[in-house]
Amino acid sequence: MEMISxxxxxxxxxxSGGLALAWAARKFAxxxxxxxxxxxxxxxxxxxxxxxxxxxxPYAEAIVAGEADINQCQPGGERVVKxxxxxxxxxYRPPAKVAEKPMVAFIREAECIGxxxxxxxxxxxxxxxxxxxxxTVITADCTGxxxxxxxxxxxxxxxxxxxxxxxxxxx
Amino acid sequence: xxxxLAKKFDGGLKLPxxxxxxxxxxxxxxxxxxxxxxxxxNIKETHQCIVNIGETVLFGQSIARGLGHQPxxxxxxxxxxxxxxxxxxxxxxxxxxxxIIRTSEYKNVYKHDDKIKNKSDxxxxxxxxxxxxxxxxxxxxxxxxxxPRVWLIxxxxxxxxxxxxxxxxxxxxxxxxxxxRYLAAEIMPGRVILALESDKADAVSAMRLALGDVxxxxxxxxxxxxxxxxxxxxxxxxxxxxxxSGTHAAHLGILVLNVATVMAAFDALAYHxxxxxxxxxxxxxxxxxxxxxxxxxxxxxxxxxxFCGYDGAATLRVTVGGPMMGRAVNSLDVAVTxxxxxxxxxxxxDELAVYSAQPxxxxxxxxxxCPARLQPEDMYFNIRAGRLNRTRETGLMDCIACGACAYxxxxxxPLVASFLYAQQxxxxxxxxKARAAYIGDLVKARDARLAARRSVRMGKSASRExxxxxxxxxxxxxxxxxxxxxxxxxxx
Ligand code: SF4
Ligand code: SF4
Ligand code: SF4
Ligand code: SF4
Ligand code: SF4
Numbered sequence: 001m002e003m004i005s006x007x008x009x010x011x012x013x014x015x016s017g018g019l020a021l022a023w024a025a026r027k028f029a030x031x032x033x034x035x036x037x038x039x040x041x042x043x044x045x046x047x048x049x050x051x052x053x054x055x056x057x058p059y060a061e062a063i064v065a066g067e068a069d070i071n072q073c074q075p076g077g078e079r080v081v082k083x084x085x086x087x088x089x090x091x092y093r094p095p096a097k098v099a100e101k102p103m104v105a106f107i108r109e110a111e112c113i114g115x116x117x118x119x120x121x122x123x124x125x126x127x128x129x130x131x132x133x134x135x136t137v138i139t140a141d142c143t144g145x146x147x148x149x150x151x152x153x154x155x156x157x158x159x160x161x162x163x164x165x166x167x168x169x170x171x
Numbered sequence: 172x173x174x175x176l177a178k179k180f181d182g183g184l185k186l187p188x189x190x191x192x193x194x195x196x197x198x199x200x201x202x203x204x205x206x207x208x209x210x211x212x213n214i215k216e217t218h219q220c221i222v223n224i225g226e227t228v229l230f231g232q233s234i235a236r237g238l239g240h241q242p243x244x245x246x247x248x249x250x251x252x253x254x255x256x257x258x259x260x261x262x263x264x265x266x267x268x269x270x271i272i273r274t275s276e277y278k279n280v281y282k283h284d285d286k287i288k289n290k291s292d293x294x295x296x297x298x299x300x301x302x303x304x305x306x307x308x309x310x311x312x313x314x315x316x317x318x319p320r321v322w323l324i325x326x327x328x329x330x331x332x333x334x335x336x337x338x339x340x341x342x343x344x345x346x347x348x349x350x351x352r353y354l355a356a357e358i359m360p361g362r363v364i365l366a367l368e369s370d371k372a373d374a375v376s377a378m379r380l381a382l383g384d385v386x387x388x389x390x391x392x393x394x395x396x397x398x399x400x401x402x403x404x405x406x407x408x409x410x411x412x413x414x415x416s417g418t419h420a421a422h423l424g425i426l427v428l429n430v431a432t433v434m435a436a437f438d439a440l441a442y443h444x445x446x447x448x449x450x451x452x453x454x455x456x457x458x459x460x461x462x463x464x465x466x467x468x469x470x471x472x473x474x475x476x477x478f479c480g481y482d483g484a485a486t487l488r489v490t491v492g493g494p495m496m497g498r499a500v501n502s503l504d505v506a507v508t509x510x511x512x513x514x515x516x517x518x519x520x521d522e523l524a525v526y527s528a529q530p531x532x533x534x535x536x537x538x539x540x541c542p543a544r545l546q547p548e549d550m551y552f553n554i555r556a557g558r559l560n561r562t563r564e565t566g567l568m569d570c571i572a573c574g575a576c577a578y579x580x581x582x583x584x585p586l587v588a589s590f591l592y593a594q595q596x597x598x599x600x601x602x603x604k605a606r607a608a609y610i611g612d613l614v615k616a617r618d619a620r621l622a623a624r625r626s627v628r629m630g631k632s633a634s635r636e637x638x639x640x641x642x643x644x645x646x647x648x649x650x651x652x653x654x655x656x657x658x659x660x661x662x663x
Contacts, residue, residue, distance in 0.1 A: 045610040171588040
């Protein structure tokens with residue numbers, strides 16, 4: 001019996017969530033660009049593609065098009081799901097993947113051959129270098145998105161963990 | 172010249188003063204074996220260390236540079252840099268990064284050159300921060316105020332048990348007057364008012380004597396009321412002006428500095444002396460010799476407490492700051508900072524309020540006493556229900572954490588602890604939003620750059636860029652390997 005009621009409840013929840021999204025899409029119909037901008041403002045702008053789309057804007061577009069769910073942004077975590085839910089009138093659901101600790105890229109400068117491929121991949125332009133010169137990462141701007149790692153032909157980019165952000169405990 | 176009261180601030184309380192040891196002359200702490208200086212606050216970097224392990228530093232030498240407006244840090248005694256690493260911290264996070272000096276060298280004094288002429292830069296490089304508790308960078312505050320309409324010198328010290336400002340005014344009244352006149356010539360305020368509470372008779376008479384027939388410094392003796400020493404409350408009481416929510420006194424052309432800060436600023440500007448020592452109130456039934464002690468910033472609480480006859484067995488908790496706004500520490504290795512006005516060893520007999528939360532009875536007394544005109548019981552409910560935005564709209568960020576509401580609450584609900592928690596969460600959210608906006612700008616700048624180039628070299632780079640951004644499984648393996656490596660490094 002419990003099992004059945006649980007199923008009914010879950011079903012109803014999914015349905016209501018879906019309906020809400022569909023409703024939101026209709027409410028904002030014709031106004032999609034504005035909605036994309038609003039959604040994008042809530043995303044962390046890490047441009048890490050971990051949501052399955054090549055950046056925050058494409059992900060926002062996918063949400064508006066009804067292709068993506070609101071819980072796919074990994075760095076955003078719970079906060080972004082909640083904010084998106086509030087904006088779109090959808091129910092809360094836990095993030096699809098739990099975010100890792102914050103990281104930054106670090107280039108082992110001695111090994112870098114100066115091919116500039118990582119620069120082209122970095123969505124925030126935080127790698128400096130010129131052809132055949134050593135490259136380096138501006139740590140303060142790096143979002144830890146890892147997009148620079150695959151293109152490097154000599155595998156000389158490491159990810160380094162940042163100290164975790166301190167969170168207050170609930171009294 | 173005496174001063175007529177404009178009006179009293181909203182809410183507030185009369186608290187038992189409990190100023191044990193306030194009348195005793197100040198003492199000087201013997202040189203501690205080691206000194207600790209924090210480079211982070213709640214793990215966030217605030218200072219950059221500029222010395223190396225093993226290096227010898229002199230008294231007054233700068234050992235860490237403040238990031239942004241943060242004032243620099245100076246060695247309070249000469250010695251050798253023993254370590255740079257984790258240490259029990261005085262804030263909310265249990266541990267902070269710190270520089271530790273083993274003291275050994277007492278003869279030589281570091282000479283600061285006097286190239287810096289700008290007064291707010293000089294205040295920063297001499298390490299001057301607000302000494303009333305919040306340790307706000309004084310240089311930044313002075314700069315923001317410009318030539319203020321009114322300069323308030325805050326000697327109110329309204330919290331029970333605290334008496335370091337009272338002691339300072341009593342013992343160094345002449346120097347304080349000299350400091351005020353010197354600084355007044357620098358910052359050119361329209362009016363200067365020194366405010367203190369009338370129940371500190373010794374400080375009042377010392378200041379009266381020192382001021383003599385000086386007429387350009389007004390003395391305001393206020394009837395005691397908590398939390399009168401809060402910046403906004405003091406302005407309301409003295410000038411009848413309300414500082415609007417979300418703004419600072421500087422917006423009204425008012426500069427408020429605590430008396431000890433005024434002294435430190437004077438030493439910095441007139442003599443190029445960095446802030447290295449401060450007067451700290453040590454009190455509570457857990458110490459046998461309470462009173463005010465000159466302590467080098469960086470000394471461990473343990474050293475200071477032991478000097479005052481600390482009885483660990485009788486003490487229930489040790490707090491840094493007063494009994495209302497101070498916070499309990501977990502370790503006595505925590506070091507004194509520029510904002511440490513008091514170290515209290517509280518026993519059961521000292522506790523002002525014991526929190527054993529019972530349900531709220533909606534009596535409304537918390538709202539009555541709140542000096543910031545908030546509705547604590549509402550905020551508390553909203554925080555409990557996770558409605559942080561709602562709490563914010565009703566003024567959460569205006570709460571000055573004075574503790575008046577929790578003190579009067581008949582249900583003993585720990586209201587302030589809950590507000591502090593919610594404020595911190597809100598601040599972290601703001602930071603994340605600001606960071607997202609910044610990164611968003613970087614992305615836009617890059618898109619603009621690519622678009623400009625694309626119009627020159629039609630299409631070529633755009634397709635290559637798109638290729639670099641698509642996620643293919645083989646590439647993901649490389650990424651996973653890098654992540655794994657980073658993780659294993661941390662575990663080590
Ligand atoms: S996972 Fe989040 S941060 Fe990363 S690209 Fe997608 S939306 Fe942006
Ligand atoms: S340096 Fe690498 S990890 Fe950092 S933002 Fe650029 S592409 Fe992402
Ligand atoms: S991709 Fe690798 S080798 Fe090429 S420039 Fe970047 S770090 Fe250097
Ligand atoms: S702690 Fe905050 S809410 Fe409570 S009385 Fe003080 S200002 Fe008001
Ligand atoms: S004082 Fe305590 S019991 Fe009374 S309304 Fe406020 S929170 Fe509730």
